[in-house]
Amino acid sequence: MKILHTSDWHIGRNLYGRKRYDEFASFLTWLVRTISLNEIEVLLVAGDVFDTGTPSNKAQRLYYQFLKEVSSTCCRHIIIIGGNHDSPTLLEAPRELLRFFDVHVIGSTQENIEDEVIVLKNNTGEDELIVCAVPYLRDRDIRTSNAGEDLDDKNRNLLNGIADHYKQVADIAEAIQQQSRSSSLPIVATGHLFAAGGTKVEGDGVRDLYVGSLVYVNSSSFPTCFDYLALGHLHSSQLVGKNPVHRYSGSPLPMSFSEAKKSKCILQVDIEHGQTSVTEIQVPCFQELKSIRGDLKYILEEIDTLITTETPVWLEVIYDGEEIIANLQATLADAISGSLIEILRILNNRLMRSVMQQNTPDHTLETMTQETVFEKCLELHNIAESQQPELLHLFRETIQAIEDEDLRAE
Template sequence: MKILHTSDWHIGRTLYGRKRYEEFEGFLIWLAETIQKNSIDVLVVAGDVFDTSAPSNRAQELYYRFLCRVAASSCRHVVVVAGNHDSPSFLNAPRELLKALDVHVVGSMSTSPEDDVLVLCDEQDAPELIVCAVPYLRDRDIRVAEAGESVEDKERKLMDGIRTHYAAVATLAEQKREELGVDIPIVATGHLFTAGGQTIDGDGVRDLYVGSLAHVTAGIFPASFDYVALGHLHVPQKVNGSETIRYSGSPLPMGFGEAKQQKSVCQVVFDQAQGHSKTESVQLIDVPVFQKLERIKGDWDGISRRILDLSIMDSPNGSGVWLEVIYEGEEVIGDLRERLESAISDTQVEILRIKNNRVIDRVLGRIHEEETLDDLNVNDVFERCLAVHCVPEDQRPELLRAYQETVSSLYEDDVKAE
């Protein structure tokens, strides 16, 4: 049996104002073709299907068209869980209809863990796989807030809540397997941040929880899981070196920091041997580039040479190249944008972002490197406000934690829920 693990599609995400629907469509067409070509039996999507909780009509169209295409293929089941960017109620709304297409959607943690433990069957209606479909676990789902509790208490409750939920679904999955009397694999999903997880600057990954941010360890996943399909981190990676606990990573680069990263999806193969033992292999399948991105850094000569090289190179689908230019030369260039516009004229090169570090450092004389508000995250802005208003240093940590909790609660509000 073959399982394909992917996550973090972020359909609808823009890049410095540019819409990317053609890229998302190209990926989903490629994914459907890969499923058919590799005879995939089960597709697992580990969260962040959409980039926002209120996706556009076009984003929804791409999602549902893909599900219909996969439902008509040799793939027997699709399992979709919500990520922190998704609206649980929006994903759940058509779940009963999608179930008729063997598309199983879990938008939020159920009050009964048994609802999230799926037994999937083959063409002969024989059980072939158990999936513990765990979505992004929201703070309010796994922790009861109490007045006067410390930050350490909150962190401990978060970790205990995550651990308890995975233990509960694992126990139920083992019970179901025992009742069925067949030694079938158990796969779990998750959308969270693991300790030591690798991220890239500008990838859009935001911390899920306040404090320790609930960076869980591999030990939180019970040993009965034969494979753990994770989402949230955009860099494809193993957790604590484990072959069977993995992030598939995002299929498209979410920012210029990911431009040189090879994107992939994970193919997991389970072989039944003598009816009881099972071995598995995990193979990464490279995702093609649907829109070339590149970050150019250096002095003017280096930047202009690279633009010239790119202007004569072929690009995927004839779509040209999108650039981020960071000028770091010694010379102060006040007309950098005009020079760059001239350099890319009559080419398929398009510059989405320009950062002139030399002007920032020498002309503006700012303490910080950031040129625009786009370069700051919400925590940076709040910390600047504390500094501007001369808030005493000893008061800032607690104020920052309270601010982070407020922002986190805003992110977790389900705008589609009544």
């Protein structure tokens, strides 16, 4: 049995305002080709198909086009679970239609928990795999509120609820396994959660799943009957509790510049005669990201080097020099003019330190509004008071335009 485990596609996600649809399309095209080349029989998508619960029409077209193309390959079954970014209603809306094409979608906890245990059959109609398709477990789905419970009680009840949910699906799967003609019928499970000991990268967009509490699921919460556990939510590929068959595949695309140097992968899982082996398949880089940090001389030298490669690069620039450079953005724009480099983010640490040093003790970056920071920058650069109202008005219009962007108008 050849299984492919992937998760956290986040179709529709932007990077500092830059649309990434070309990257998502390239990844999905590559994924279809990889499924065919490796003769994959089952595809597991462990949540966060989309980046938001209201994905654009373009994001949805990419998703359904992918499902259409996979249906014509050797892949017999697709299992998709909802993640914390997904809308369960949107994912499950075409569920009955997709099931006709052997695409099984579990967007949220099912009213009948038996519906989360899916028995897949081979071409001759015989059972070949049991999948405990557990989606992202929301607080309201697994925990009841009790009067007088404190934070520790809440955390303990959440963890117990998650463990109990996995025990229930495992018991159902084992009962099916015992009734099957094949005593070696494998069981795999999915999940979208934060496992204890898991790591994330600063700026990668991974957030705690339960507001007001830090609930990290211990590896002992998962039943031992699972031949493989396919997890989503963390964006770096990693093991859970050093267990080689409890794995996060990670996101296929870097979610931030902090992940620019990290290799991305999907996981091929081979189960044969009760033995499970896992092979990492490296995902190609579809858009190069680069972060440059230093003084102006170093930054310009690095940009010159990148230009000579004649490769399209999205760039983050972090200025850490001691000199205050008021026209940093214009200087960098001149440096990349006519090249294949796009600067998506400029962080002027020296300027920010200067702004903060001029604040009174009552003002910190956490307490200052966006307008206050902008006004401090105007003061720092000695902008004439007569010009400040118009600039502040333009700033407000820009912020409003960003907030009012129609995410469905693609």
